[in-house]
Amino acid sequence: MSKVKITDEFWKAEQELVRTEVIPYQWDALNDNVKDAAPSYCMRNFRIAGEVNKKRKEAGYKEIKYPIPRDKWEFLPGNSENDTFHGFVFQDTDVYKWLEAVGYSLMNHPDPELEATADRAIDIIESAQLDNGYLDTLYAINDKDLIFTDLRDKHELYCFGHLCEGAIAYYRATGKRKILDVTIRFADFIYSWFVEGGIKGYPGHEIAEMALAKLYKETGNKKYLELARYFVDHRGEQPYYFDVERAVPLGERNKEQLGEVVFYDREEKTLRYHYNQAHLPVRKQKEAVGHAVRGVYLYSGMADIAAMSGDESLKKACEELFDNIADKKLYITGGIGSSQAGEAFTAAYDLPNDMAYNESCAAIGLIFFAYRMLNMDVNVKYADVMERALYNCVLAGMAKDGKSFFYVNPLEVNPKRIHGDERMGFVKPVRQKWFGCACCPPNIARLISSLGDYIISEDKDTVYTHLLIASDIDLGDEKGSLHINAELTRDGRVEFDVKHRKDFKLAVRIPYWGRSFKVIRNGNPVEKNELDIKAGYMYFDISSDEKIVIDYEIKPVIVGCSPLVQENTGKAAVMRGPFVYCLEEVDNGENLHLLKLSDNPELTYENGVITANGMRVNTQADSDMEGGRDTENGGDGLYRDNLYNEYKPETYKPVKLTFVPYYSWANRGENEMTVYVRV
Amino acid sequence: MSKVKITDEFWKAEQELVRTEVIPYQWDALNDNVKDAAPSYCMRNFRIAGEVNKKRKEAGYKEIKYPIPRDKWEFLPGNSENDTFHGFVFQDTDVYKWLEAVGYSLMNHPDPELEATADRAIDIIESAQLDNGYLDTLYAINDKDLIFTDLRDKHELYCFGHLCEGAIAYYRATGKRKILDVTIRFADFIYSWFVEGGIKGYPGHEIAEMALAKLYKETGNKKYLELARYFVDHRGEQPYYFDVERAVPLGERNKEQLGEVVFYDREEKTLRYHYNQAHLPVRKQKEAVGHAVRGVYLYSGMADIAAMSGDESLKKACEELFDNIADKKLYITGGIGSSQAGEAFTAAYDLPNDMAYNESCAAIGLIFFAYRMLNMDVNVKYADVMERALYNCVLAGMAKDGKSFFYVNPLEVNPKRIHGDERMGFVKPVRQKWFGCACCPPNIARLISSLGDYIISEDKDTVYTHLLIASDIDLGDEKGSLHINAELTRDGRVEFDVKHRKDFKLAVRIPYWGRSFKVIRNGNPVEKNELDIKAGYMYFDISSDEKIVIDYEIKPVIVGCSPLVQENTGKAAVMRGPFVYCLEEVDNGENLHLLKLSDNPELTYENGVITANGMRVNTQADSDMEGGRDTENGGDGLYRDNLYNEYKPETYKPVKLTFVPYYSWANRGENEMTVYVRV
Helix, strand or coil, X not given: CCCEEECCHHHHHHHHHHHHHHHHHHHHHXXXXXXXXXXXXXXXXXXXXXXXXXXXXXXXXXXXXXXXXXXXXXXXXXXXXXXXXXXXXXXXXXXXXXXXXXXHHHHHCCCHHHHHHHHHHHHHHHHCCCCCCCCCHHHXXXXXXXXXXXXXXXXXXXXXXXXXXXXXXXXXXXXXXHHHHHHHXXXXXXXXXXXXXXXXXXXXXXXXXXXXXXXXXXXCCHHHHHHHHHHHHHCCCCCCHHHHHHHCCCCCCCCCCCCXXXXXXXXXXXXXXXXXXXXXXXXXXXCCCCEHHHHHHHHHHXXXXXXXXXXXXXXXXXXXXXXXXXXXXXXXXXXXXXXXXXXXXXXXXXXXXXXXXXXXXXXXXXXXXXXXXXXXXXXXXXXXXXXXXHXXXXXXXXXXXXXXXXXXXXXXXXXXXXXXXXXXXXXXXXXXXXXXXXXXXXXXXXXXXXXXXXHEEEECCEEEECCCCCEEEEEECCCEEEEEECCCCCXXXXXXXXXXXXXXXXXXXXXXXXXXXXXXECCEEECHHHCEEECCEEEEEECCCEEEEEEECCXXXXXXXXXXXXXXXXXXXXXXXXXXXXXXXXHHCCCXXXXXXCCCCCEEEECCEEEEEEEEECCCCCCCCECCECCCCCCCCCCCCCCCCCCCCCCEEEEEEEEEEHHHCCCCCCCXXXXXXXX | CCCEEECCHHHHHHHHXXXXXXXXXXXXXXXXXXXXXXXXXXXXXXXXXXXXXXXXHHCCCCCCCCCCCHHHCCCCCCCCCCCCCCCCCCCCHHXXXXXXXXXXXXHHCCCHHHHHHHHHHHHHHHHCCCCCCCCCHHHHHHCHHHCCCCHHHHCHHHHHHHHHHHHHHHHHHHCCCHHHHHHHHHHHHHHHHHHHCCCCCCCCCCCHHHHHHHHHHHHCCHHHHHHHHHHHHHCCCCCCHHHHHHHCCCCCCCCCCCCCCCCCCCCCCCCCCCCCCCCCCHHXXXXXXXXXXXXXXXXXXXXXXXXXXXXXXXXXXXXXHHHHHHHHCCCCCCCCCCECHHHECCCCCCCCCCCCCCCHHHHHHHHHHHHHHHHHCCCHHHHHXXXXXXXXXXXXXXXXXXXCECCCCCCEECHHHHHCCHHHCCCCCCCECCCCCCCHHHHHHHHHHXXXXXXXXXXXXXXXXXXXCCEEEEEECCCEEEEEECCCCCCCEEEEEEEECCCEEEEEECCCCCCCEEEEECCEEXXXXXXEEECCEEEXXXXXXXXXXXXXXXXXEEECCCCCCHHHCCEEEEEECCEEEEEEHHHHCCCHHHEEECCCCCEEEECCEEEEEEEEECCCCCCXXXXXXXXXXXXXXXXXXXXCCCCCCCCEEEEEEEEEEHHHCCCCCCCCEECCEEC
């Protein structure tokens, strides 16, 4: 990845924001040093676990204070002052994700001070690892004899996965092996426990699958790929392992902690563990269900394994799952997971705007999945989804100043409704400083820091450019180098400056928003029928230095939605290039639902803002004749108070509509927002 | 009430259904004899409390087994086999509401067997009353020394209120005093505890206020009105009594049971107890907030007290609260309480269709409130709301066979979405047999059985007819008698046959749906300018036998909604007379959101069904050109996959729309339903 240097003004600024604001802020958060924010307890847990480890060794591996009785385990953020584990069961991952972001950031921008801080963090992490290689502060602190007894809900393998991703990024950036070795010891222990121990379990929250694939790629040790495949192959087998582990008596088990969180299914009571994507063997899964982040993390791992081992049946399952999401369960912003209940996928075409969950992490996971699909089959549909999620849902997750974040990314917000209804309390009209369950901010940080990874992919003789982001790319001795010059916020002109070393092919994506384009190769226009286009990419044979300019027509457009999406019938969104736009109250006044785009409106783009001619429904405040009801009887109510009078359709007055990019919403105080507007 | 005999075919059938199906069914439910339904535990609790009482007396008022330690109290329906209290804290009310329905039913239709069953129930209830008059099985069983220590959440005064309403109805029907005397003893005990004891508490769940007003009216004893006023006057005073009672140490208190349930309010942290309408003194409450049933029960009590004591400031508060509901928080069906969270009112104009809560009991409470307002000021706006709730939300709560019930009454249902999303699990697409929290079925039963109460009201020289329901009414020696002949399901002709005894005025309501009408008095047409119309009622001086015929023009009409209701912009509903109509999948095919009314559609009414010409959005299934997206690139997805192509508005094909009355929905299996349709 270090060979891709982003030079794009827009994205470089985002990367700088992560480096200068998010990463330092996150470190403070991990150490509970952010005022007025939910404490993380993360580093505190590692320190306590290190202490426990040390005492245990000093006592000749005898337990002194521990294990802690099960009902004294501290799972959730509380005010308890005792020296046990605090926070969510997956709290360890906060530092792992931070470490991953640090790794990527150091590749883009060396920073000795940051590196020294990370080295100290790694020492603390290492101190918590047991002699046998196991590493999870929840069990290390509370009771090491209960490890891996609750795979469904206790997230040890999820923590391992993030450790692994963080360790590899940091090792690649610095060449320092310590955290990688910690990871390898833990991975070897997991391998011995499951594969050698014959325990057919698998993670309750997936990620270990794709992390192990990466570890295999990094180390060349096949056992890690074997372990990843082991998890994937046993998933959803009958009898369900999650039932099996519950059949083991565990005296201390607290009923409440183990309370079932299963996908709601009134119809087919026999189907279970949808929530964890463990309801069926993975190759039989055709529909994306359950917890959305878990889903796309699993599918990403499946895609890795399919690619690395040429497993066609697994690849086919990935394709079906991807298409199911893209065709039936994807918001226009690239968000996924419609429901707060279970943070889950729901029925096909069920995409509510105001009650959308759309966790930032789920959109990030979708990018992981799409990128892996792209590496198996270069098809523009994967890159289109990746780009959609990146430029909209993911980017909206972070404030312009990098200091606050969205966990939930609705497509429509009315603060009055949210404040008046506890049911909508999960939707925040402004970004939050930090979360007790702080998965999203560090996930955004690691994605943006590693964005170079997603711009191109390569095989032996071809370079594929997926994202149209200005960058300098070293393609190595077998190809040469490539400079991409682009700035999509400005225009659709994308230049490819190729320095040839050996012959190769350059494949350039034709995005869904840029299907009208002109190609100028070394100063000469190329006709479309002369182009070699396959699956949405144009292929150029490179046998000398070249300058290829693609002029994509980028313009503001109206985008409808399948009529099967109930929420959006009679509505449409506005886009320009990959950017989805939205209306905000600060520009358009309150009650955004009263606005309507005019027929054949003129859309004008200037300085990032789109304006269009529109209409606004007249209300009582505008005249004495209100929408569907008359007021001749002095009524001030909801409904016509004389049904004998004719129904009067709504009347309108002309207004100017101002659209801003969705990613930039809620940066000017609390206000209404909507992506979809009536047409 | 017994002087109003309903002869209306439509409503008589509903009353018969309650008498022959609901009341016997309820009795089985109260005794846990309904298979596959949630047990009530109600009569079981009374029997246990009776046993405890008996043992206590036998032991010379010494406690033997009781009190039961606080953590062994059984609050919620469970499988525990011990002989303590089971069910919700308000489980006693199940039998009280049943008794009330029985009382009304006996007035309409004597039934010695039913009366004997009720007498046995009364004996069991009485056996549970303590010597001091206190009666609530939760505390009688568990610990009589903790009574009235948790007014906010433990519902003893709510149980009292329902006892009182049930006792009065039964006494009026049968003349038997036993249950009335039980009530009076409990009322006297409450009076001594609060008024004489100087404890400034008030009910966490209101109803005692209006029940005490009724007891005052029945007994003539002013102390009951004083007690009602005491509760109303102290409500919302600072310091909040609910805080005060929590400041009292109660060693056994379980933190979880006492967990705060307060109205969600991020902005004004100082405002509390919205949920219980105890955030402000009642005279300062301008907006209906919190739990909707509690709200309208309180407002009803306030209206009773205002009327009985001529309290103008209280009356003004009632008027403001009523207008706030009617103008800003009322569904077209008469449903109130938009949110499941807290079963609560939400912000003004926040009336979601699919996520509506609209508890049946809340609509019933709104009828109580409206009727009481009507008795203070005869204004058609109160009767209009009463009728709206009765003919739609309330009636929809019960299946056509009287055997299943809705608790929640949405205006739009898509079973696919509900089954795919746990968040929507509270919305049931078909009626349920019984509920653990069984407030709604008996509440519907008691309202329909007592419907005669709501048809007319009287003062010294005037009879006001509010509901246009065929009935025989004995107006007594001071006036005469009245026969109303009407059948709104057939036509709008309403005949008033008056037998004159002494002179009086007859006031006839002009409903919002019948503002076009003809009057024929004793065979002669009366011109509108000859009519004496005040506040939506026409007044006739009656000085001899008369036949007054009002021919209301009743026709299917399109009804819009204030454009401030976000959900309904660009949509409208269809009504005929007081009946709101809806579309069901069984008549109109799936994906009801694709349907649209044609411009100026022709609405035809026949046999209860309205048909109209409409349009249906074309989808992929209909053609290869789909709504907002093109399919030329083989796309089968959600969004246009080539943004360069022009946005294509939706296309339609003509269809016939079939509307059925809202109250009758979901009687033909599980299917989609919607009240609002695009226009």
